[in-house]
Amino acid sequence: LFQLESEADALVNFQQYSSQLPPFYESSLQVLHTEILQQLTDLIRNHPSWSVTHLAVELGIRECFHHSRVISCANSTENEEGCTPLHLACRKGDGEILVELVQYCHAQMDVTDNKGETAFHYAVQGDNSQVLQLLGKNASAGLNQVNNQGLTPLHLACQLGKQEMVRVLLLCNARCNIMGPGGYPIHSAMKFSQKGCAEMIISMDSNQIHSKDPRYGASPLHWAKNAEMARMLLKRGCDVNSTSSTGNTALHVAVMRNRFDCVMALLTYGANAEARGEHGNTPLHLAMSKDNVEMVKALIVFGAEVDAPNDFGETPTSLASKISKLVTRRAFLTLLRTVGAEYHFSHFQGVPTEQGSASSHRPFFSLERAQAPPVSLNSLALQDLVHISRARKPAFILSSMRNETRTYDHLLCLDGGGVKGLVIIQLLIAIEKASGVATKDLFDWVAGTSTGGILALAILHSKSMAYMRGVYFRMKDEVFRGSRPYESGPLEEFLKREFGEHTKMTDVKKPKVMLTGTLSDRQPAELHLFRNYDAPETVREPRFNQNINLKPLTQPSDQLVWRAARSSGAAPTYFRPNGRFLDGGLLANNPTLDAMTEIHEYNQDMIRKGQGDKVKKLSIVVSLGTGKSPQVPVTCVDVFRPSNPWELAKTVFGAKELGKMVVDCCTDPDGRAVDRARAWCEMVDIQYFRLNPQLGTDIMLDEVSDTVLVNALWETEVYIYEHREEFRKLIQLLLSP
């Protein structure tokens, strides 16, 4: 059974062995198997300090527990760990033996080992939750006891990621509000990114999502180490802007820890990018010390003020100019300048000052910066400083400012473009902030195609654009999953969630909204408008003489909002068609011309019906795009009869290029669509504004990379800044009676 090198050792071992053996063969009905003997021998050698009861637990021989020697050692703690046989049974997860120990051997349940751990701690470390359950049923003494490290069994389970143990502990009424070294158990789960455990705690006690740890006053969200953990909490309704005792939000923490994914998750769930935390710092202040351009962009794009001073009067811009690393400093300053940040360049090396040497002695951060007009960089004119960032300053949105007595009508047109609808959102946010009025109240007509149609409905249903920005960032990951064509389910679920499953188009009447769709159950396909008002009647002859017996169309009052959105956005090859509808983008990716046509027909109809006095002239048309891709040269769109394999390859390539070209011609929302709309508007004295930022890269309708999308929004911000005069004029016109 065992061999040893020295005889002395052998003798000692033999004595131990002989003293421990009797209970086992005495309680056994049969002769002991060699394997069990071998196990026993090994155990005795490895754990010489164990009592016979410890050995019996580990061997798992139930019969032994009626033997007097085993019973007598039931509460023995004389071993290295200081654990009882009960501890061992819990760790091993042997419920039957646990019962034997408690019922026959009268084992005590509140004993702690050398580390201060109770049987619950041991059970949590084991794999059998039923043992924990048994334990909880019989005793509650050690349930909430902290070990020497300050961890309750629940803390330990969270730390170890044992979701089922957490569940059982909570069922046994383990307390969630015992302070551990890092906070309550929920905070432990967050700290160790144990998603299942955190979810379990919250599902058992929903208040835990808001529980602040006593030490930092931080909510579980502050403790989130990655986007997945943060999203789990956010989806369950935690307060995204809750502050710790220092006044920092989770966003402050994520920025300090340089967690870009976390930052994005928080921002898309509505984290306030302008929140002032400890020392009055905004997240952007904190971001300045990180070498992360994308994070800075993300914060600014989501509304962070580049010129907000902290308690020391420092602005993010002034902090940027103090960064020691030259490359980073230059990058940040260029970045900030492109959206019109004011900053004192005197400390920015290599740029000559216009004010002479005097300015170089001005303090970096000055509380009187509002009074003293700062000097711009060479490339920026003085008026540049009346920058869009100012205009973006929250003000407040006067949602009730809708002017019913307005003399003229305003039309807003939103292009299609999938997830690039974010660009439209960013443009609308700028308009809303600058005007102080919600989009809904700035316009009398809103037309949209595909993603623009969804946004038109969001406007109609009074959803804030900042909210929609978050929604879009969140939605893309749900909707663009797998490969094209994507499952329609998630998109439809999303639309139902946002607009309601039973909401009808006519439920909200103002502004008048139209969504474009392509009726593809006929050849040639026809444009269909989903409206929240009755279609105007026209007097002209029908387009076709023959009636080919097509199904009648749903009337606005019966049309479900989510279904209209889905129909307008059924981009071929991305999603399957919704019934007979294909994406409106096929016929009107830029819906301006069709919206103007519709409004004209609507007004003509009103006049015919004797309601001409209600007709208002259109005075402003605002057409927003989803970003222009860069122009690229094309070499081959030739399609010809190939006479050899090389030519065949060229033809296949040509056919593909040609196909792309045809689709692009078909759906190009810029170019002629804009020229035509501009000419039309100019001819009838309508103020026409086309806003569509030039993007640096071609972004797909189904782009899911946060970085790529943040960059697109960044380029949108730069565009807004560069076109601030146009914006100013637009806002002035929109607000004039």
Add this chain to the structure above:
Amino acid sequence: LFQLESEADALVNFQQYSSQLPPFYESSLQVLHTEILQQLTDLIRNHPSWSVTHLAVELGIRECFHHSRVISCANSTENEEGCTPLHLACRKGDGEILVELVQYCHAQMDVTDNKGETAFHYAVQGDNSQVLQLLGKNASAGLNQVNNQGLTPLHLACQLGKQEMVRVLLLCNARCNIMGPGGYPIHSAMKFSQKGCAEMIISMDSNQIHSKDPRYGASPLHWAKNAEMARMLLKRGCDVNSTSSTGNTALHVAVMRNRFDCVMALLTYGANAEARGEHGNTPLHLAMSKDNVEMVKALIVFGAEVDAPNDFGETPTSLASKISKLVTRRAFLTLLRTVGAEYHFSHFQGVPTEQGSASSHRPFFSLERAQAPPVSLNSLALQDLVHISRARKPAFILSSMRNETRTYDHLLCLDGGGVKGLVIIQLLIAIEKASGVATKDLFDWVAGTSTGGILALAILHSKSMAYMRGVYFRMKDEVFRGSRPYESGPLEEFLKREFGEHTKMTDVKKPKVMLTGTLSDRQPAELHLFRNYDAPETVREPRFNQNINLKPLTQPSDQLVWRAARSSGAAPTYFRPNGRFLDGGLLANNPTLDAMTEIHEYNQDMIRKGQGDKVKKLSIVVSLGTGKSPQVPVTCVDVFRPSNPWELAKTVFGAKELGKMVVDCCTDPDGRAVDRARAWCEMVDIQYFRLNPQLGTDIMLDEVSDTVLVNALWETEVYIYEHREEFRKLIQLLLSP
């Protein structure tokens, strides 16, 4: 050498044989071969009346012709045919023997055989034109002699289709103006549809194309039995409307003979469909007795008057109502009614009269029909009788009526659509006829895409639309030959022929013309307008920030007309792109919106340049289509990830349908393109006319069937009649100052 059944016969034969043989063995240097002896024996048996000289010619033994017996029989005609050895030599085509006969044997060349045929007649029937040449060189006595049937050798050659013989005869100065039984030789060639012979005569004597046969006074064209023969003459410049002594044109003859292909060829080369021939009948009068609906349609479509009276006061309509075959009568009457023919239905059985029984006694054809307003069929209102057919009455086109002092500008827009451009032509012909003014002078701006672009250039270059109609019918067969994509050569040749190889866009300045093209060397593709004036400068920012180094565009003053037409009409998959240009139809198959945009930008530019006084307001926009295909239901445009082969098949089908749908959405010139243009025009008080007939079938851009195209034009005529009020209003507006 020969065997016979009876000894008596054998003896007779042997005597003949022995009497004929000597010259052959006497003149031969060697022993005669058995084969020659056998030939000789056979000849003697088959032609017992032939002289030894005849035999020598047929055997082809030159040596014999120095033998006295052979020489003595040189002019022998004592045989069944009455032909000389010379005749035989000519038919056999043996030039050497011909020479022997003439030089050594003094054979006479002017002998005629029993049928009155000379050696020339015989030579023409042979296969060796060199013999004919030899003959012609030596003698001219029989060259123009007619045989007993009245045929000269040239007649005979034409009848037999011996093109080379015709050539040689003409080289020998054979006369073309000898009357044969059916006319001159050219008429014989036509009668027997011997294209090569007719071509040969015309190429040798170009006057022959106009030569009238003395009997009927008919030109060769009258004699053409099929389209190919007619086209041959027409391409060579014959007078398509030349009349025979009865006053009939070739078209009359073709109609009488019920030759539809001939009728089409004549009409497309400008035959006058209204020509009055014998008894004052027009071709349409004659067509009424033929059971051929297509021919009647073709004649009407090409301008035949349905109400023109002949010398007996009968109109085609009244003739139609007298046709005995009920089905044909009904078909014709319905046909004529749809384009507004007036007719007295009293004799049309089964239709109640409104005037009561009195009218049933009215004479069929009345010379006073202009005074007595005829009664219409039930389905037609009285004013229907002021029909478009009246308006089409030639009047005369006042080409110089262009009103430079017109207060307003007129715009004409022509859609793309390949050979369906014929529909536009038909619409323009109606407008020109009704207004009495050439299109060129009715409009200040003409915009066209693809086929519409070609027509815009035709208008610019003062080509009549009736001429262009013929051109289109002729062109299609040249251009749409083989399979897609078609060779560009014929199209380019055609364009160069019509517009000149070196003509520049700016060579003709009025009206202002623009053709759409798609610049496909960049992504996204851009619209390019080919103009005959300088492009307006615009003040807005360029569409793209970056410059991707594209080749500069050709300026109007350097732009070749034919190349602009070719670029606008490079319909992908039909033709290969022209350089970097694809068909304008990809971006503006209906060019109205872009034309209006262009005009607005042009006027703005003028105002900016201080020439605002020259700017005239647009008052009329006329948009002509190439015919609407019928609407058809579509079941499957779904594209999804297939999970089994059946689904895969569905997907492939769906992708194809989708592709078609995308292209059709892209290029649909009706639907929204029209709604948008109408709304735009109405908003700015421009009179907008959209004229586009509904066609019964989907006609391809490259349709070549005359019948299909005639039917499309027929439907156009019906459309014009049905919309006569709109046309009337349009013409009134176009002619108002």
